Structure formats: C-alpha cells, structure tokens
Amino acid sequence: xxxxxxxxxxxxxxxxxxxxxxxxxxxxxxxxxxxxxxxxxxxxxxxxxxxxxxxxxxxxxxxxxxxxxxxxxxxxxxxxxxxxxxxxxxxxxxxxxxxxxxxxxxxxxxxxxxxxxxxxxxxxxxxxxxxxxxxxxxxxxxxxxxxxxxxxxxxxxxxxxxxxxxxxxxxxxxxxxxxxxxxxxxxxxxxxxxxxxxxxxxxxxxxxxxxxxxxxxxxxxxxxxxxxxxxxxxxxxxxxxxxxxxxxxxxxxxxxxxxxxxxxxxxxxxxxxxxxxxxxxxxxxxxxxxxxxxxxxxxxxxxxxxxxxxxxxxxxxxxxxxxxxxxxx
Numbered sequence: 001x002x003x004x005x006x007x008x009x010x011x012x013x014x015x016x017x018x019x020x021x022x023x024x025x026x027x028x029x030x031x032x033x034x035x036x037x038x039x040x041x042x043x044x045x046x047x048x049x050x051x052x053x054x055x056x057x058x059x060x061x062x063x064x065x066x067x068x069x070x071x072x073x074x075x076x077x078x079x080x081x082x083x084x085x086x087x088x089x090x091x092x093x094x095x096x097x098x099x100x101x102x103x104x105x106x107x108x109x110x111x112x113x114x115x116x117x118x119x120x121x122x123x124x125x126x127x128x129x130x131x132x133x134x135x136x137x138x139x140x141x142x143x144x145x146x147x148x149x150x151x152x153x154x155x156x157x158x159x160x161x162x163x164x165x166x167x168x169x170x171x172x173x174x175x176x177x178x179x180x181x182x183x184x185x186x187x188x189x190x191x192x193x194x195x196x197x198x199x200x201x202x203x204x205x206x207x208x209x210x211x212x213x214x215x216x217x218x219x220x221x222x223x224x225x226x227x228x229x230x231x232x233x234x235x236x237x238x239x240x241x242x243x244x245x246x247x248x249x250x251x252x253x254x255x256x257x258x259x260x261x262x263x264x265x266x267x268x269x270x271x272x273x274x275x276x277x278x279x280x281x282x283x284x285x286x287x288x289x290x291x292x293x294x295x296x297x298x299x300x301x302x303x304x305x306x307x308x309x310x311x312x313x314x315x316x317x318x319x320x321x322x323x324x325x326x327x328x329x
Contacts, residue, residue, distance in 0.1 A: 020088065022274050026170065026281065027085030033285050034078025040291035041071040047294075047304040055300070058121050059238065061140040065147070066114035070287040073107030076100065077173065077284060084172035098158075101165035101174035105155045108253075109196045111286070113147035115246050116200045119207040122239045126214055154192055163188035169277030178263040189264055197257055204246055211239055241297040245290055252286035255279035 044067045052060040080100050084090045090097060121143070158165050158176060163185040166177045176192070177185050215236050256279040262271070294301040 023085050023088050023170065023172070026172065026274075026277060027082050029281055030078050030081045030085060030284075033281070033288060034074055034082065037074040037078070037287040038071055040288060041067050041074070043305065044291050044294060044301070045071070046308075047301050050304050051300050056135050056137070058135065058140045058143060059118065059125075061144065062114055062118050062121065062147075065144045066111055066118075067290065069107045069110045069114065070290065073104060073111075074284065074287040076107075077104045081172050085170075089171045090167050090174065097167060097174040098165045101176065102155055102159065104173075105158075105165075105176065106151050108283070109151040109154055110147055111249065112196055112200045113150045114144075115242070115249060116203055117143050117147055118242050119204040119211075119246070122235070122242055123207040123211045123214075126211055126235050126239065154196055157188055169280060170273040172277070173280055175280070176260075178260045181266055186264065189260070193257070193261070197253075201246075201250065208239070208243060215239075237297070241293065244293050244297065248289040248293060249286055252289065253283045256283040 045064060048060055048064045048067065052064060077100060080092060080096070084092070092100070157163060161184075164177045164180070165174055166179075167173070168175045168178070176189060178189060180186070259271070259276060259279040263276075295305075
C-alpha cells in the first residue's frame with residue numbers, strides 16, 4: 001500500500017506536462033542567465049581581487065566570497081537545468097537530483113549568510129568612530145568560514161533523513177520537498193524559512209536601522225573633522241550599496257519563498273508546473289544583479305574595469321603604456 005507521502009511525491013513529479021515551447025523558452029532563459037551570470041561574476045571576481053590587493057578589507061573579502069558562491073551556483077544549476085529543459089525532464093536520476101538540490105540550496109543559504117555578515121560588518125565599521133580601520137585576514141577568513149558552515153548546517157539534513165530533495169515545477173530542477181505533507185518534511189521546511197530567511201533578514205533590518213541612525217547622528221559631530229566626515233560619506237555610500245544588494249536579493253527570492261509556503265499549505269490548489277518554475281527562474285536571476293549594482297554604485301569597481309579595457313585597447317592598437325614619469329608630468 002502506498003503512503004500519503006509517496007503519493008504526494010508522485011503527484012509532484014508527474015504533474016501536468018508543459019508544452020515543448022515552454023521547455024524551450026525556460027531552457028533559453030537559463031542559457032541567458034547562466035552565460036551572463038558566469039561572465040559578469042567572473043569580471044567581478046577579477047576586479048575585486050585587484051581591489052582587495054590594493055585595499056584589503058573584510059568587506060572586499062566577503063564580496064569576493066559571495067561572488068564565487070554565485071558563479072558556482074549558476075554554473076552548476078544552469079548546466080543541469082538547460083540539459084533537462086531541452087530533454088523535457090530531469091535526466092540525471094535521483095542522485096543527480098540530490099546533488100543539484102544540495103548545491104543550489106547551499107549557495108542560496110550562503111548568499112543570505114554573506115549578506116547578513118556584510119550588514120553586521122558595515123554596522124561595526126561605522127560604529128567605530130575612527131578614520132582608519134585595522135584589517136585582519138584571520139578575522140575575514142573566519143567570518144567567511146562561518147557563512148559556509150552555516151549553509152552546510154541547513155542543507156545536510158535532507159540528505160540524512162530530515163525532509164528530502166526532489167524535482168520541482170517542470171521537473172528540470174530539484175529543491176527541498178516543499179509539497180510533502182508529513183511532519184518530518186513540514187518541520188524542516190518551517191525551520192529553514194525562519195533560519196535562512198526571516199531571522200537573517202531581521203538581523204539585516206536591525207543593523208541598517210541602527211547604522212543609518214548612527215550616520216544621521218554623526219553628521220553634527222563630524223563637522224570639526226574633515227577626514228572623519230569624508231570617511232563617513234564613503235561608508236554611507238558602501239552601506240547604500242549593500243542595502244541595494246539586499247533589496248535585489250529579496251525581490252528575486254520572495255516569489256520563490258511565497259510559492260514554497262503556498263506548496264506547504266494543505267488547503268491550497270496545486271499550481272501548474274510552469275507557474276511553479278517561474279519563481280525559481282526569478283530566484284536564480286539574482287546572480288546577475290550584483291555585478292550590475294557594482295557597476296552603478298562602486299567607484300573602485302568601475303575604475304578597475306575601465307582601466308582593464310583601456311589597457312586592452314592600447315595593447316590591441318600597439319600603443320605603449322605611459323611610464324610613471326610621463327604620468328607625473
């Protein structure tokens with residue numbers, strides 16, 4: 001006799017097959033997201049490695065780390081999603097499904113952890129009334145390690161029996177089993193909604209509420225210190241950049257969170273496979289937003305990219321790089 005849990009999983013996996021056109025469109029969208037995401041995030045890593053070399057900071061280290069996380073997520077998930085999309089279904093078996101869901105889940109939680117760490121770091125820096133801040137490579141490495149360990153802590157349970165990973169939507173991707181109605185799965189799903197979404201973003205909200213209050217109160221105090229006032233202006237700009245990153249992430253992942261909650265509720269109607277897939281596509285597109293945000297808001301990033309293009313142009317045109325003496329003249 002088949003259990004209720006098994007029947008729910010079969011219902012999720014069989015569903016109503018989408019049209020061939022829908023699969024091609026979704027695969028095409030994933031090709032764009034994967035290609036643009038991999039290239040743009042690769043550019044970010046190149047630029048911030050140079051920025052970190054000249055200006056080492058925990059902020060720059062976290063940006064490099066979260067970008068590596070983004071590029072790995074989009075390459076792994078994009079490659080498998082594209083292949084499955086053109087095949088009209090998941091082609092890598094149960095082990096492949098668990099592999100994909102584990103790493104997509106891991107890198108997604110990692111992004112949330114990094115954004116939380118960035119927010120705490122911004123608050124810490126601005127709360128220190130100092131023009132110069134000491135940088136610690138050990139401290140930066142520990143913060144990044146904590147972000148990844150936190151991610152591992154919440155993605156391993158489905159592998160060892162607390163809930164499970166399964167196909168979702170049009171069956172070209174895999175995720176946490178949101179549809180299972182048993183307490184084992186429901187307890188995990190409810191727990192991660194709090195631990196990897198509600199609580200981290202609550203911490204971020206508290207940090208930035210306090211942070212901007214500090215900046216507002218510091219304007220009058222910093223009047224007598226031009227260096228400190230200039231430093232505050234820079235820190236406010238960086239804080240604004242992180243706020244935009246957080247908002248972009250929330251906009252990208254909120255539809256997926258809402259769809260996941262909808263799938264958990266026993267009294268809701270089942271949505272079509274295509275409708276269930278769209279929030280996942282929007283969520284994965286979050287990997288392409290940060291490079292755009294850096295291009296608009298991070299001056300050092302723009303300088304590194306424009307400098308690299310000028311150097312490439314001079315090399316192609318056979319123009320010699322100016323010497324330091326010529327630059328000074």
